[in-house]
Amino acid sequence: MIIQIKGDTNxxxxxxxxxxxxxxxRFPIEPSGLGMSLRPFLLNAEPKEGAHTAxxxxxxxxxxSLSYEEILDSYLCFAIDGKPLSESQxxxxxxxxxxxxxxxxxxxxxxxxxMVSS
Numbered sequence: 001m002i003i004q005i006k007g008d009t010n011x012x013x014x015x016x017x018x019x020x021x022x023x024x025x026r027f028p029i030e031p032s033g034l035g036m037s038l039r040p041f042l043l044n045a046e047p048k049e050g051a052h053t054a055x056x057x058x059x060x061x062x063x064x065s066l067s068y069e070e071i072l073d074s075y076l077c078f079a080i081d082g083k084p085l086s087e088s089q090x091x092x093x094x095x096x097x098x099x100x101x102x103x104x105x106x107x108x109x110x111x112x113x114x115m116v117s118s
Contacts, residue, residue, distance in 0.1 A: 001092035003076075007055075007114035010046035017078035017085070017093040026078075029102050034079040038095070039072055042113075050117040056095065057112040059087075064107055066097075071113070073098040077106065 005013040020026055020036050029035045047068065054071040056064040066074075076093035078085060085091030090108025100106070 001087070003092060003110050003113065005041060005045045005113045005115070008048045008051035008117050009115050010048065011044065013041050013045045015041055015093075017076060017091070020078050021082075021084070029077055032081050033077045033102065034082075035075045035077050035096075036093075038074050038076055042072055042115075045115065047115045048117070051115040052118045053116050055114045055116055056107055056110055057114060058107070059109040059111055068115070070097055071095075077102070 001018070003015040003017065005015065017036070021034070023036065025040070026034050026036050052068045054066045054068060056066065058064070074095055074097050076095055078093045080089065085093060090106070093110060094106035094108050095110060096102060096106045
């Protein structure tokens, strides 16, 4: 399952959380998950000047808006107990905000992160 970063960006980025298990940038999330910062992927997409909002498009059709600052400092949980998240677990990844408790409800079932100008 791929998550795409697109919209008011210079580049469309396709993220495959399934391969992050081998990425040295991953970090543990207590008590049993693995995470990855969303920052390098957003920066690689190069949001255009004025793109200050990120719209998270979920599989169920719900859209969630976050500021660029909020999403830039967020992270994705992509594995629990060493196994990639399935769709039934809200995969391919769960989005947590910077200071959000990992035991609280994340944004799940992410299809696309769309950067938009405000």
